[in-house]
Amino acid sequence: MSQTLSQQDPAVAAAIDAELNRQASDVELIASENYVSGPVLEALGSALTNKYAEGLPGRRYYGGCEHVDTVERLARDRAKQLFGSYGANVQPHSGASANAAVYLAALKPGDTILGLDLSHGGHLTHGSPVNMSGKTYNATFYGLDPQTGRIDLDRVRDLAREHRPRMIVTGASAYARTWDWGGFRSIADEVGALLFADIAHVAGLVVTGHHPSPIGLCDYVSTTTHKTLRGPRGGLVMGTQGTMKGLNSAVFPGCQGGPLMHVIAAKAVAFAEALRPEFAAYSAQVLTNAQAMASQLLERGFSLVSDGTDNHLMLLDLSESELSGKDAEEALSRVGITTNKNTVPGERRSPFVTSGLRLGTPAMTTRGMTREDSRRVADWIADTLNGSTDEAVLARVRGEVADWCRDHPIPVNHIDWSA
Numbered sequence: 001m002s003q004t005l006s007q008q009d010p011a012v013a014a015a016i017d018a019e020l021n022r023q024a025s026d027v028e029l030i031a032s033e034n035y036v037s038g039p040v041l042e043a044l045g046s047a048l049t050n051k052y053a054e055g056l057p058g059r060r061y062y063g064g065c066e067h068v069d070t071v072e073r074l075a076r077d078r079a080k081q082l083f084g085s086y087g088a089n090v091q092p093h094s095g096a097s098a099n100a101a102v103y104l105a106a107l108k109p110g111d112t113i114l115g116l117d118l119s120h121g122g123h124l125t126h127g128s129p130v131n132m133s134g135k136t137y138n139a140t141f142y143g144l145d146p147q148t149g150r151i152d153l154d155r156v157r158d159l160a161r162e163h164r165p166r167m168i169v170t171g172a173s174a175y176a177r178t179w180d181w182g183g184f185r186s187i188a189d190e191v192g193a194l195l196f197a198d199i200a201h202v203a204g205l206v207v208t209g210h211h212p213s214p215i216g217l218c219d220y221v222s223t224t225t226h227k228t229l230r231g232p233r234g235g236l237v238m239g240t241q242g243t244m245k246g247l248n249s250a251v252f253p254g255c256q257g258g259p260l261m262h263v264i265a266a267k268a269v270a271f272a273e274a275l276r277p278e279f280a281a282y283s284a285q286v287l288t289n290a291q292a293m294a295s296q297l298l299e300r301g302f303s304l305v306s307d308g309t310d311n312h313l314m315l316l317d318l319s320e321s322e323l324s325g326k327d328a329e330e331a332l333s334r335v336g337i338t339t340n341k342n343t344v345p346g347e348r349r350s351p352f353v354t355s356g357l358r359l360g361t362p363a364m365t366t367r368g369m370t371r372e373d374s375r376r377v378a379d380w381i382a383d384t385l386n387g388s389t390d391e392a393v394l395a396r397v398r399g400e401v402a403d404w405c406r407d408h409p410i411p412v413n414h415i416d417w418s419a
């Protein structure tokens with residue numbers, strides 16, 4: 001007789017159930033998270049996890065790959081269509097693995113890279129000393145202009161002339177403004193650098209035309225598939241006619257062993273979803289909601305880094321507040337709103353405390369959040385942070401959050417395939 005997970009392993013099953021319940025009953029504002037569709041989950045939980053398939057479709061090191069070849073070709077072709085790229089490799093296990101492959105393909109140990117400072121919104125894999133990228137390469141950094149909270153390309157040009165990087169790294173985890181890849185390209189050309197765009201955060205906006213695309217301007221493009229793109233946890237790298245071959249060997253055998261074929265199947269499903277008009281409408285709503293949330297927070301007297309947002313996220317600036325980023329994250333968590341503390345440019349508190357709070361709209365938009373709801377969420381945040389010691393305020397907000405979540409279950413289908 002076959003046993004279900006809850007019969008065979010009640011401890012793991014109960015923890016999964018509890019997590020599902022948490023996801024359903026909290027307002028999720030972590031800018032890098034989303035809710036995948038039922039079909040994406042189904043592909044993820046499939047028997048494809050049993051298969052070894054080192055190599056690329058048609059050129060594998062193992063037998064029995066005919067069906068996973070079909071799956072990987074579908075994922076790769078859909079990725080190329082979605083982004084309009086010359087080539088794509090869908091095997092990176094994560095965004096960090098995708099970036100490792102780009103560096104391995106393009107650089108030699110000790111080469112200089114120039115990326116956005118971690119404390120200004122960059123990512124660990126862009127040269128942080130605690131990451132392989134910072135240990136292997138000579139990492140230098142640009143930051144945000146302290147006055148405007150934006151990247152100042154003149155300053156980037158000065159730094160590029162000074163450091164002569166082999167590669168300029170663009171993209172961020174907590175930057176609310178548009179990337180000017182044309183501007184970076186001209187700087188890279190002037191100093192003879194390669195240009196790399198890590199669009200892990202904005203990929204979903206890029207493929208729907210809500211953020212400029214780096215394809216055609218950058219030598220390498222990487223992304224995660226699980227943030228605004230709303231696919232399974234994973235990575236993707238894209239290259240040009242000149243860089244794609246080296247990128248493929250950097251992924252395997254350079255950085256990874258066997259690809260996760262069940263995840264690649266789920267990527268294929270998610271890319272097909274992202275090619276649909278419903279996904280374009282979803283992305284537009286993500287932006288509308290971020291605008292509404294940002295303007296209501298400003299109206300309620302809060303400060304935002306760069307005073308607003310062009311994309312799916314914003315950074316609450318608490319450097320003048322008695323409440324730290326950590327305090328704010330904890331207060332909001334008590335009312336059922338999940339966020340993450342974040343450093344701000346010119347950070348004066350420790351990275352474990354911080355003076356910022358990152359807020360994003362992708363997950364809640366998947367759950368049906370409207371412009372009006374977004375203003376309400378901003379009010380919940382403002383009421384909670386202003387009244388963080390007032391139990392009556394906290395109880396009221398907690399109740400309203402719970403009501404909203406009950407009325408907006410996590411959807412199973414994101415696309416109407418009958419249309």
Ligand SMILES: *Cc1c(COP(=O)(O)O)cnc(C)c1O
Pocket residue numbers: 032093094095096097099122123125171172173198199200201224234235
């Ligand atoms: C999230 C992110 C990554 C890393 O993705 P993982 O899948 O967590 O490894 C890399 N770069 C940027 C800019 C990111 O935001």
